[in-house]
Amino acid sequence: MGIERVESSDAELVRRIRTGDIGAYGALVSRYRDRLGRYALHMLGDREDAEEALQDSFVRAYRSLARCDDPARFGAWLYGILVNRCRTSGARAARRRRMFVRDADALHGAAHADQSDRLEWTDAVDRALARLAPESREAFLLKHVEDLEYEEIAELTGAGVSALKMRVKRAREQLQRYLREAEHV
Amino acid sequence: MMLALLLVAAQVGAPAPALIQDPRLDRLDPDTRVQVSTVLDSARRVGLPTEPLIQRALEGATKAAPGSRIVAAVRRLSADLRVARIALGGEASAPELEAGVAALRAGARPQVLANLRSARRGLLTVALSVLADLVASGVPADSAAVAVLALAPQARDADLVEFRRAVERDIALGAPPGAATSVRVNAGANVQSAGSNPGAQPRPRRP
Amino acid sequence: MFEHEDDVVQRVIEQLRRPVAIDPALDARVMEVIAAPRPPTRAIWPWLAAAAVLVSLIMWRPWSRSFRVEAAAFQFVLVAPHANSVSLVGDFNDWDPKRSPMRTANGIWATVVQLAPGRYRYAFLVNGVEWRADPGAPAVPDDEFGTPSSVVTVGGRGS
Numbered sequence: 001m002g003i004e005r006v007e008s009s010d011a012e013l014v015r016r017i018r019t020g021d022i023g024a025y026g027a028l029v030s031r032y033r034d035r036l037g038r039y040a041l042h043m044l045g046d047r048e049d050a051e052e053a054l055q056d057s058f059v060r061a062y063r064s065l066a067r068c069d070d071p072a073r074f075g076a077w078l079y080g081i082l083v084n085r086c087r088t089s090g091a092r093a094a095r096r097r098r099m100f101v102r103d104a105d106a107l108h109g110a111a112h113a114d115q116s117d118r119l120e121w122t123d124a125v126d127r128a129l130a131r132l133a134p135e136s137r138e139a140f141l142l143k144h145v146e147d148l149e150y151e152e153i154a155e156l157t158g159a160g161v162s163a164l165k166m167r168v169k170r171a172r173e174q175l176q177r178y179l180r181e182a183e184h185v
Numbered sequence: 186m187m188l189a190l191l192l193v194a195a196q197v198g199a200p201a202p203a204l205i206q207d208p209r210l211d212r213l214d215p216d217t218r219v220q221v222s223t224v225l226d227s228a229r230r231v232g233l234p235t236e237p238l239i240q241r242a243l244e245g246a247t248k249a250a251p252g253s254r255i256v257a258a259v260r261r262l263s264a265d266l267r268v269a270r271i272a273l274g275g276e277a278s279a280p281e282l283e284a285g286v287a288a289l290r291a292g293a294r295p296q297v298l299a300n301l302r303s304a305r306r307g308l309l310t311v312a313l314s315v316l317a318d319l320v321a322s323g324v325p326a327d328s329a330a331v332a333v334l335a336l337a338p339q340a341r342d343a344d345l346v347e348f349r350r351a352v353e354r355d356i357a358l359g360a361p362p363g364a365a366t367s368v369r370v371n372a373g374a375n376v377q378s379a380g381s382n383p384g385a386q387p388r389p390r391r392p
Numbered sequence: 393m394f395e396h397e398d399d400v401v402q403r404v405i406e407q408l409r410r411p412v413a414i415d416p417a418l419d420a421r422v423m424e425v426i427a428a429p430r431p432p433t434r435a436i437w438p439w440l441a442a443a444a445v446l447v448s449l450i451m452w453r454p455w456s457r458s459f460r461v462e463a464a465a466f467q468f469v470l471v472a473p474h475a476n477s478v479s480l481v482g483d484f485n486d487w488d489p490k491r492s493p494m495r496t497a498n499g500i501w502a503t504v505v506q507l508a509p510g511r512y513r514y515a516f517l518v519n520g521v522e523w524r525a526d527p528g529a530p531a532v533p534d535d536e537f538g539t540p541s542s543v544v545t546v547g548g549r550g551s
Contacts, residue, residue, distance in 0.1 A: 008232070016232060020278025022427050023235040026207070029419045037414035051418055058422040125407045145408045176400045208420040209486055236427065240483040241536075244513065247487040248523070250537040258536040280510035284545065287511065291533065314511050314545035318530035321543075342547035349530075390466050392529035392544035 014071035017062075029058050032075060035146075036082050042141050043086045045130045053089045057082040080156045083138065128178035132171050139164050140171035207239060217242075217252030221259050228263050233270065234279035237286075238262055265289060272298035273309065284313035291317040292326030297334070304337040311342040315349045322353050323362040332366040428485075464546060466507050468514075468526065473499030475518045480505065482514025482544075489517050507546045515541045 008016070008027065016024040033054070040050035040057075061068075061078050068077045129137060142153045143164070150161045157164070207225075210218050221242045225235045238259050245255035269285030270277055272295035277285065285298055293316055301309055301316075312333055319329035332352075336345060348369060355365040468480050478501040479489035485505070494501040494516075501516075513532055516524045525531055525540035532541040 019276060020280060021232075021234045021236075022279070022423070023229070023239075025426065026235075026419060026423050027229065029422050030206075033414050033418060034411060037418075038408075038412040041412050041414075042408055051415055054414065055418055055422055055425075059425050062422075062426045121403075122407060125404050128404070129408070141408070144405045172398060172401045175404055176398060179400050179404065206416055206419070207423070208417045209424075237483070240487065240513075243487040244481075244483075244541075245537055247481060247489065247517075248537040248539055254537065261536075284511045287543070308509070308547075310509060310511060311545055311547040314543065318543065318545075321530050321533050346545070346547070353530075390464060392466065392468070392526060392542065 009072070010074040011071040014065065014068065014074055017065060025062055028074065028078075032078055036079065039079075039141055039146055040082060040086055042129060042145065043138060044089055045126060049089050053082065053085045057085045060085070076152070076156075083142070083156050086138070087134070124179055124182045128175050128182070131178055132174055135159070136167045136171040136174070139167035140175075143168050209239060209243060212246040213242060213255065214252055217255055220252075220256045224256070224259050224263050228266070231267070232275075233263065233266050234282060236279060237266065237283050262286065268295065269298065271295065273302055278308060278310070280310040281308055281313065284310045284317065287317035288313045291320035291329075293317075293320075293330055297330045300334055301337055304334055311345050312337055315345045318349055319352060319366065322349075322356055324352065324356075324366050325363050328363045328366050332370045335370050424486075464507060465504050466544060466546070467502060467504045468494070468516075469528070470494070470501045470516045470518075470524065470526065471499060472496075472501055472516075472518055472524075475501065477519055479517045479520075480514060481517055482541075483510075483512040484514070489520065507544070509546045511543060511545045513541045513543055515539065 008024070010028065010031075013024045013028050017028075036057070037050060037054050040053045041047060044050045044053060057078065061081050068074055070077075132140065138157065139153065139159075142148045142156070143150070148156070150164055153159075153164055154161050159167075206222075210221060213221060221238075225238055228235050228238055241259050241262050242255055245258060250258075265286040266282050269282045269289060272289075273281055273285050288298060289295065297316075298309075298313070301312055305312055316329050316333045319332065320326050324332075332348075333345070336348060340348070352362075352365045352369055355369070356362050360368070470478055472478055475496075478494040478496070480492040480494055480503055481487045481489055484507055485491035492503050492505055494503040496502075514526070516526065518524055523539035526542035529542040529544060532543050535541055
C-alpha cells in the first residue's frame with residue numbers, strides 16, 4: 001500500500017555530492033548529526049562547544065570529501081574528523097572543568113545532607129566525566145558509549161590498543177570514585 | 186563492532202527525517218513550507234538536486250509572492266529538472282540540470298540537449314546557458330540550437346560566452362536575430378576569448 | 393572485559409548513551425557554510441569608467457584530480473543615481489537582501505561576489521521595494537513571480 005522509501009546509502013550520497021549535488025550532503029548531516037553530537041557533547045561538556053565542533057567537522061568533511069578514500073566508510077571517516085576536532089576544542093571546556101573541580105571541592109566542605117540529596121544524577125555524571133583527563137574521557141566514551149572496538153579506536157585516535165585499555169580502566173576507576181564521593185557528601 | 190554496524194546501517198540506508206527541515210524555509214508561511222518540503226522530499230528521493238528548488242522558494246518569499254504561486258513554481262521546476270535529467274543523463278550535475286531547464290524552457294527540444302551531450306566534452310552548464318540566453322535575446326530556438334551545436338565540439342566555455350555577447354551586440358545594432366547567429370558562427374572558427382593578456386591582473390568578470 | 397561488574401559505571405554508561413538532541417538548525421548552518429562562496433579577501437571597490445578594478449581571483453585548493461572547484465569574482469553594477477539603497481539578491485545568496493548590499497559612487501552601485509560554477513538568477517532590489525533586472529545581462533524570460541530577473545552563468549569545473 002505505502003510507497004517504500006528507499007534511502008540512499010552513504011556511498012551513493014557521496015557519489016552525488018561529487019557530481020555537484022551539494023544538497024545531498026544535507027542528508028548525510030542529518031543522518032549523523034545526533035550520533036556524533038552525543039559524543040561531542042559528552043567529550044566537551046558544553047553544548048555550544050559541542051555544536052561548534054560538530055558544525056566545523058561537517059564543514060571540514062565536506063571540503064575534504066575527496067580525501068575520503070572509501071565512501072562506504074564515510075561515517076567512520078567523519079568520526080575521525082570529529083574526534084580530532086574535539087581534541088583541539090580546548091579552551092572553554094578546560095575552563096568548565098576547572099569550575100567543576102572547584103564545585104566538587106566546595107561540595108566536600110558543605111556538610112548539608114539535603115544538598116547531596118538534591119544533586120541530580122545527570123549533573124553528577126557530567127561533573128565526574130568532566131574531571132577525567134581528556135584522553136581517558138575520549139577512550140571511555142568511544143569504547144563504552146559509542147561502542148567502538150579497541151582496534152577502531154586505535155585507528156581514530158592514533159593510540160595503541162594497550163594504552164587505550166589502560167585509559168579506559170583508569171576512567172572507570174575514577175568515575176566510580178568521583179560518583180561515590182558525590183553520593184556520600 | 187558498533188562501527189561495523191554503523192557502516193552496515195549506512196549501506197542499507199538509515200532513516201531520514203520525515204520532511205526536509207531547512208531553516209531557510211522558515212521564511213515561508215507554514216502551509217507553503219509544508220507543501221514545498223513535500224516537493225523537496227520527492228525530488229530528493231529520486232536523486233534530483235534540491236538546492237535549485239529551495240532557491241526558487243526563497244526567491245518567491247523575498248518577492249512576497251502568494252504561497253500558491255511559490256508552490257507552483259517549485260513544482261514546475263522539479264518537473265523540469267526531471268526532464269532535463271532524462272535528456273542530459275543521470276550523471277548531469279546540478280548546475281547542468283538548471284541550465285538544461287533554462288534551455289528547455291527557452292524552447293530547445295530535449296533532443297538538442299542530448300545532442301549537446303554527445304557533441305561536447307566536460308560540463309555543459311555554459312553551453313546550455315548560452316543557448317537559453319540567445320533565445321532570450323530574440324534568436325529563434327532552432328537557430329540558437331544550430332549555432333551552439335556547431336560551436337560545441339571546439340569552442341571553450343569562454344568562447345561561447347563571447348559568442349553570445351557578440352550576437353547580442355549585433356542584435357542591438359539592428360541585425361535580425363536569426364542572421365546574427367549564422368554570420369557569427371560562419372566567421373567564428375577562431376573565436377577569441379576575452380582577457381588573453383598574460384601579465385594582467387585578472388579583473389572581476391561581468392555577467 | 394572487566395572482572396567485577398561495576399554498577400556505578402554501568403549506570404553512568406546508560407546515562408551517557410541516552411540520545412542527545414542537537415539543534416536542528418545546525419544542518420542549515422552547515423549547508424549555508426559549504427554552499428556560500430568564500431568571502432573575498434580584498435575590499436570592494438565601486439566601478440568607475442576610467443578606473444581599473446582589481447579583485448583577486450580566488451582559486452580553491454585542489455583536493456584531488458577529480459574534485460576541483462573554482463570560485464570566480466563577479467562584479468554587478470547598476471546605475472541608479474536617485475536610489476538610497478541597492479541590494480543584490482539571487483540564487484547565490486538565498487535571495488536575502490541583507491547579504492549583498494551594494495556600495496555607490498556617483499550614482500553607480502556595485503558589488504563583487506564570489507561565484508562557484510553554475511547558473512544563477514538574480515535581480516537588484518532598489519530602496520527595498522523596487523525590483524530591477526540587470527540591463528547588462530541576459531534576462532530571464534520565464535519570471536514566475538511577476539518581477540524581472542537576470543541570469544549570470546559561471547563556467548568551470550566541479551561544484
